[in-house]
Amino acid sequence: MIEKWGRGTNRVIAMCREAGISSPTFEEITGAAVVTFKVNVLGVGRTPIRPGEQVGTKSGLSRDQVEILRLCRQEQPLVALMKAVGRQNRTKFRDGFVKPLVDTGLLELTVPDKPRSRLQKYRTTPAGERALKESGGENG
Numbered sequence: 001m002i003e004k005w006g007r008g009t010n011r012v013i014a015m016c017r018e019a020g021i022s023s024p025t026f027e028e029i030t031g032a033a034v035v036t037f038k039v040n041v042l043g044v045g046r047t048p049i050r051p052g053e054q055v056g057t058k059s060g061l062s063r064d065q066v067e068i069l070r071l072c073r074q075e076q077p078l079v080a081l082m083k084a085v086g087r088q089n090r091t092k093f094r095d096g097f098v099k100p101l102v103d104t105g106l107l108e109l110t111v112p113d114k115p116r117s118r119l120q121k122y123r124t125t126p127a128g129e130r131a132l133k134e135s136g137g138e139n140g
Contacts, residue, residue, distance in 0.1 A: 068101060
């Protein structure tokens with residue numbers, strides 16, 4: 001499968017090893033190549049990766065993630081966050097924007113034992129506040 005996608009995948013794997021992170025996983029989903037990187041953005045046990053710091057070809061937080069963290073200074077439901085950043089697909093939004101922020105400790109759930117509760121809201125953690133400050137997105 002990797003050979004079908006091209007030789008650059010071997011360079012990506014080598015770069016991950018050089019950076020001290022685990023190799024990415026490669027999947028083919030409905031004809032699209034999906035590459036998943038597991039990067040230690042909080043720096044537990046490693047040098048932290050700061051927002052805006054280069055990780056491969058992808059910078060730290062996206063503009064939408066900065067906006068989500070900013071909005072979640074006050075608890076917000078998923079639907080309000082989606083509307084604020086102009087997204088419509090709930091699953092893609094939750095999995096692509098919110099879940100990575102939760103997984104890295106920048107955002108937390110108000111009902112942690114029921115992640116898909118209809119009453120679920122999200123709030124920015126102290127680590128999220130630091131990330132906002134470092135990204136320049138603390139005001140707004």
